[in-house]
Amino acid sequence: MESGARRSTWKFGLVVVGMFGFGFALVPLYNALCDAIGLNGRVKMQAAVAAPIQVDESRMVTVQFVTTVNGGRPWQFRAEEASVKVHPGELRTVKFYARNTEDRALVAQAVPNVAPMEAAKHMRKTDCFCFNQQPFAAGEEKHMPVVFMLDPALPADVDTVTLSYTFFEVEQVAHKSAPAQPKI
Known part of the structure; x- marks a missing residue:
């Protein structure tokens, strides 16, 4: 009976370690997916420069910016x-402000x-603070750029696009998602 319990404990421990490792791998996997398929408008600068896009000056699209801090x-x-108004195909820079008040x-x-969902595949970001983790010292503030463009192929009925960001504390999320290690 004791060897069966020990074997179950080891299996449980391996599952816990595997889940913990998977939690840490999510951000790099998400970044690799974004790079590969342009998810959430993430594109490499070379791709944006290599294929010059004609600016559609016949229409304007309003891009709204919404921010949230996770966990209050x-x-x-x-x-x-x-918000800003842009012509599809126009490269635009907008800055975001963040301050660690802790x-x-x-x-x-x-x-x-x-949002809307059909606009997501037409949002192209060549530079974004969201591509990397942001370290903040106590009380530090930063002005962080986002360089983006809406592809001229954006459907004509889309006249407003919302780009929203949720700020997470990366270390705290990793610690909360890691289950307690079993005592063996």
Whole structure:
């Protein structure tokens, strides 16, 4: 009976370690997926420069920016402009402001979302603070750019696009998702 319990404990321990490892692998896997298929508008600068796009000056699209801090943390996080009007094909830079109001250092990362869904595949970001984790010292503030373009193939009936970001504390999420190690 004891060897069966020991074997079950080892299997359970391996499952826990595997789940913990998978939790840490999610961000690199997500980044690799975004790079491979352009998910959430993530494209490499070379791809954007290699294929020049004609600006569609016949129409304007409003791009709204919405920010959220996960878990109600007291950080300050906002777009420096609530919205901008752009011609599809026009490269635009917008800055976001973030401040760590806590008395400790932290590492955070923003996760983007684009709405409406049919606009997501037409949003192209060549530079974004969301591509990397952002370390903040206690009380530190940053102005972080997003360089984007809406592809001229954006459906004509889409006149407003919302780009939203949710800021997560990366270390805290990893610690919360890691189950307690069983005592063996």
